[in-house]
Amino acid sequence: MSIYGQYLPAALAAYLIGAFPTGVLATKLKGVPDVRYVGSGHTGGTNTMRLAGPWVGVAVVLIDAFKGLLAWFIALLIMRGNPVALPIAATAAVIGHCRPVYTRFVGGMGLATAGGLLLVFQPVTIAFAVPIWAILFFPVFKKRYSPRAVTIAVPAAVALNLALFPVEVNLARMLVALAVVLVIRHLPEWNRVE
Numbered sequence: 001m002s003i004y005g006q007y008l009p010a011a012l013a014a015y016l017i018g019a020f021p022t023g024v025l026a027t028k029l030k031g032v033p034d035v036r037y038v039g040s041g042h043t044g045g046t047n048t049m050r051l052a053g054p055w056v057g058v059a060v061v062l063i064d065a066f067k068g069l070l071a072w073f074i075a076l077l078i079m080r081g082n083p084v085a086l087p088i089a090a091t092a093a094v095i096g097h098c099r100p101v102y103t104r105f106v107g108g109m110g111l112a113t114a115g116g117l118l119l120v121f122q123p124v125t126i127a128f129a130v131p132i133w134a135i136l137f138f139p140v141f142k143k144r145y146s147p148r149a150v151t152i153a154v155p156a157a158v159a160l161n162l163a164l165f166p167v168e169v170n171l172a173r174m175l176v177a178l179a180v181v182l183v184i185r186h187l188p189e190w191n192r193v194e
Helices: 003-018 022-030 045-052 054-078 085-098 111-121 123-140 146-164 169-189
Strands: none
Touching: 003 054, 003 085, 022 045, 022 054, 045 054, 054 085, 054 111, 085 111, 085 169, 111 123, 111 169, 123 146, 146 169
């Protein structure tokens, strides 16, 4: 199989792993309303925490973070060690988390899945993103519009990371791809009040 013939199976496997509906399963196991139909309607850790409590929410965040790493590992195996597996798997896993086929494309916001990858491969991006988000979220957007803060903080953090700390090309591709996916996912939520 050519290396290009490995891209599609790797991306598909990463998408299906990222699409695992952690929040939906957690709320069903906890016996609370389906996370898709209450609160923000997102299936990630924050909305799950509101419905099922902090421990369940934290468990969902941790599992969602692990999904990105598992997707990368499986894609790396499929692609026989090709380093392009990182941006392919990262992008597909976060898209899978945001638009999972298992739940009729109702998913989370992608932050935990992207965050797990960033924590392992480029933690400096998180070190830039968190303070930028906090500066925007608390004083600028009055603690109400988290999607606005995320939409600005993520690409700013990636730009700072790439400007100040040059990285290997596939890592740079992953950073840019994750920023694009997260911005696209958060833009429709721009005016949603937390």
